[in-house]
Each structure stands twice: as C-alpha cells, then as structure tokens.
Ligand SMILES: Nc1nc2c(c(=O)[nH]1)N(C=O)[C@@H](CNc1ccc(C(=O)N[C@@H](CCC(=O)O)C(=O)O)cc1)CN2
C-alpha cells in the first residue's frame with residue numbers, strides 16, 4: 001500500500017443528528033478501531049460486514065455503535081476502511097475521534113478519502129470531481145450530469161480519444177525512427193483525416209460547456225428595462241414572493257438583487273436591476289452601471305417594456321446595445337392588463353422578427369408560464385448537440401489546449417512540416433487530454449481539486 005497513514009474523519013455534518021458516521025481508512029484501520037471496540041474481534045470478521053458493539057475508552061463506555069468493516073482492495077479508497085456509526089452527539093463524535101488519534105490515526109484533510117481512491121487508481125480525476133459535483137448538486141439537471149460523470153461517461157470518451165491520438169502518434173514516430181532514410185511511412189492524407197476526426201469529436205465537447213456551466217452554476221438571467229417598466233414586479237411574480245422593493249417612484253431599485261427559481265430541473269438565477277436611463281442621482285447611477293455589467297454576463301436577458309410608455313426607438317437602441325453573441329434576449333411587453341392596442345406600431349417592422357416577443361402582465365400574472373417555458377426551451381436547445389457535457393472549467397481549458405495543439409498539427413501536416421515537429425504538438429494534445437482524467441497531474445492541481453471537498457469525503 002502506497003499511503004501508510006491511517007486517516008479518520010467525521011463523514012456526517014457537524015452538529016447534533018440522529019446518527020453520526022466516522023470514517024477510518026488505511027492499512028491499520030481495522031486494528032485501530034478494534035482496539036477501542038467491545039464486541040466481536042473485528043480482525044477476524046469478513047469484509048463488508050456490519051458489527052454491533054460498544055466504543056470504549058479503557059473501561060468507560062462512550063457509545064453503543066454499529067461498525068462496518070471493508071477490507072482492501074474492494075473499498076471506496078481501495079484501502080482497509082472502517083466506519084463507525086454512532087449516536088450523533090457532538091461530544092460522542094469528538095471523543096471517538098480523539099480516541100482514534102490516540103491509537104495512531106491522523107485526522108484527514110478535506111477530500112483525502114476520495115483523493116486516496118484516485119491515487120490508488122479506483123477512480124480517475126474527472127470521476128473524483130464528479131463526486132464533489134454530486135454532493136453540491138441541488139437540482140435534477142446538475143445531479144444527472146454528476147452521476148453520469150461519476151460513472152465514467154466522460155472518462156471513457158476521453159480514453160477513446162487518447163487511443164486515437166496514440167495511433168496517430170505511433171504512425172508518426174515510426175517515421176521518426178527511420179528519418180535518416182528519408183521515407184514517409186505515414187500517409188499524410190490519412191493522418192489529416194484522423195486528425196479531423198478527432199477534432200470533430202472534441203468540438204462538441206467544447207461547445208457543450210455553455211450548457212454544462214449553466215446547469216452547474218445556474219443560468220444567469222438579467223431583467224432589464226426602463227424605470228417603472230415593472231422589473232421588480234416581474235421578479236416577484238416569478239419568484240412568487242415579495243423579495244424586491246416595488247413602488248411607484250421611478251428608480252426604486254438601486255442595488256442588484258439575486259434570487260433563483262427552478263424550471264423543470266434547471267436553476268435560473270435572476271438579477272433585478274436598476275432602470276436604464278440617464279440619471280443625476282449618484283447612487284442610482286451606480287445601479288444603472290451595474291445593470292449593464294450584469295447584462296454582460298447574463299445568458300438570458302428579459303428586456304421589459306411598459307406598453308403604455310412605449311418608445312420603439314429607445315427600445316431598439318437599448319436592444320442594440322445589449323445584443324451580443326451567446327445571449328438570448330426576450331422582449332417582454334408588460335402591463336397587458338391595461339388593454340392598450342399596440343398592434344400596427346413600428347414594432348412589427350423593426351424588432352418583431354429579431355427577438356421573441358411575449359406579451360405579459362407581471363402584476364396580473366399573464367403569460368408568465370409561457371415566459372418560463374421560453375427560457376427553459378432555450379437552455380434545452382443548447383444541450384442537443386452533444387451527448388457528453390462538459391461542466392468544469394479545468395476540463396474546458398484542457399480541451400481547448402488539446403484543440404489548439406491539434407490545429408497546429410494539422411497546419412504542420414498541410415505545410416509539410418517535419419514529422420518530428422508535428423509529433424511535439426501531438427504529444428501536447430495527448431498531455432492535455434491526460435490532464436482531465438489525471439494521467440498527468442501534480443500536487444498543486446490535486447490540492448486545488450480535493451481541497452474544495454468536505455472533510456470526511
Ligand atoms: N456507509 C457508506 N455509505 C456511502 C459511502 C460510503 O463510503 N460509506 N459512499 C462513499 O462515497 C457512497 C457510496 N459509494 C461507494 C463507492 C464505492 C464503494 C466501493 O467499496 N467500491 C469497491 C467495491 C464495490 C463492491 O463491493 O462490489 C470497488 O469499486 O472496488 C463503496 C461506496 C455513498 N454511501
């Protein structure tokens with residue numbers, strides 16, 4: 001066994017609960033727990049058994065417990081692993097941890113159990129990261145993603161890609177071995193075809209990040225519009241509670257407020273913002289600047305207009321300022337309950353065809369379900385192109401690095417660059433893909449990843 005220390009930690013949350021679980025992993029875990037256990041001799045019980053007894057400090061009973069014994073290598077960490085399931089009193093939990101340390105355990109650092117599962121080769125790095133995602137998941141979409149990644153969906157795809165790249169590399173290297181004889185073993189057009197194939201597989205993964213990130217962190221939605229358009233009312237109606245301050249005085253909303261709702265399992269984070277207009281009020285001016293800033297990071301913008309004070313020129317000017325790539329703007333014509341006829345205005349000509357238009361009343365709850373549906377469908381549409389979804393910035397950066405190196409290979413092959421130089425770029429691409437599953441890693445990277453886990457995980 002590579003990792004000699006036996007580590008222990010509380011696996012359940014701090015504080016009072018019905019039960020608490022303490023996890024112990026390492027070569028000596030059975031022996032150590034056995035030394036504070038009164039009941040069966042744990043050193044002779046079978047793997048994967050649950051054993052009833054008491055945890056004792058010398059003669060003093062600390063708690064009545066159940067102890068699970070898992071013997072290496074078929075365990076979560078691939079090491080001997082013991083779990084003590086006791087009553088969830090903070091005193092009991094602390095006493096047992098103290099005892100374990102006295103008998104030779106060390107307190108585990110954050111993520112150390114999962115890190116051992118990785119270092120012992122039971123799971124790869126992307127699977128370990130998925131464990132953290134799974135614990136953090138709060139809705140169906142992020143949960144589904146984490147489960148599929150934890151079960152190795154992404155890993156097997158990457159392994160296939162690496163095999164294809166290795167085939168390519170070996171063709172090139174073969175040529176290198178004979179370079180003095182000036183022969184070209186590898187048919188360049190065949191190499192190019194292989195390269196294109198791999199790029200063809202990597203691109204959708206890169207593109208899937210927009211969706212993956214939205215699922216993981218929630219979809220940022222900015223509600224933008226002139227003062228009194230009804231932004232706060234809309235937010236409140238969507239959230240179904242009185243979160244933002246609503247008033248008749250234009251410019252009431254001065255700070256940005258964040259709330260989120262779940263639509264069909266996807267989290268949407270709403271940002272209510274100050275009205276867009278030139279302002280003399282210094283505090284409000286900050287709010288307006290913030291509104292535009294928020295709009296820059298939003299995936300969806302709900303541009304709200306009051307049909308009563310509608311000026312299409314201004315609306316168009318605002319929309320032109322807001323539009324950019326990768327943002328979905330929905331034009332919401334608010335206050336429909338007022339029954340104002342806006343048919344046949346300039347709207348039809350200028351804006352209607354460029355943006356989806358929904359006629360709503362924030363106050364009277366008209367068409368808000370339709371609006372939610374529109375937002376949900378937009379996000380769902382982004383998912384369609386890729387089966388495997390990337391939701392991790394580290395993975396995205398590695399994929400981008402791989403892509404860049406592959407593009408260089410391609411250029412090299414096309415311009416007749418020596419195989420030696422092409423092989424260097426190819427190796428870089430391989431390395432980048434290896435980083436994702438942890439075939440290439442270092443202490444800093446591992447510290448970064450596992451340091452964000454809970455203690456005891
Ligand atoms: N009590 C308890 N519950 C728990 C965990 C745990 O460690 N302890 N888990 C911890 O996260 C999760 C379950 N995940 C696990 C993943 C792998 C193995 C494991 O032992 N794998 C071995 C052997 C599998 C087998 O017996 O067939 C292996 O893959 O080799 C155990 C739990 C959630 N519930």
Ligand SMILES: Nc1nc2c(ncn2[C@@H]2O[C@H](COP(=O)(O)OP(=O)(O)OP(=O)(O)O)[C@@H](O)[C@H]2O)c(=O)[nH]1
Nearest residue numbers: 228229230231232233251252253275335361362363
């Ligand atoms: N009739 C009607 N009135 C509405 C509707 N939506 C909002 N209002 C009213 O419009 C006024 C302004 O609404 P707010 O939600 O405060 O507007 P806002 O865009 O957040 O305004 P600022 O905070 O000033 O930027 C309030 O009196 C609301 O009750 C609607 O659908 N119909």
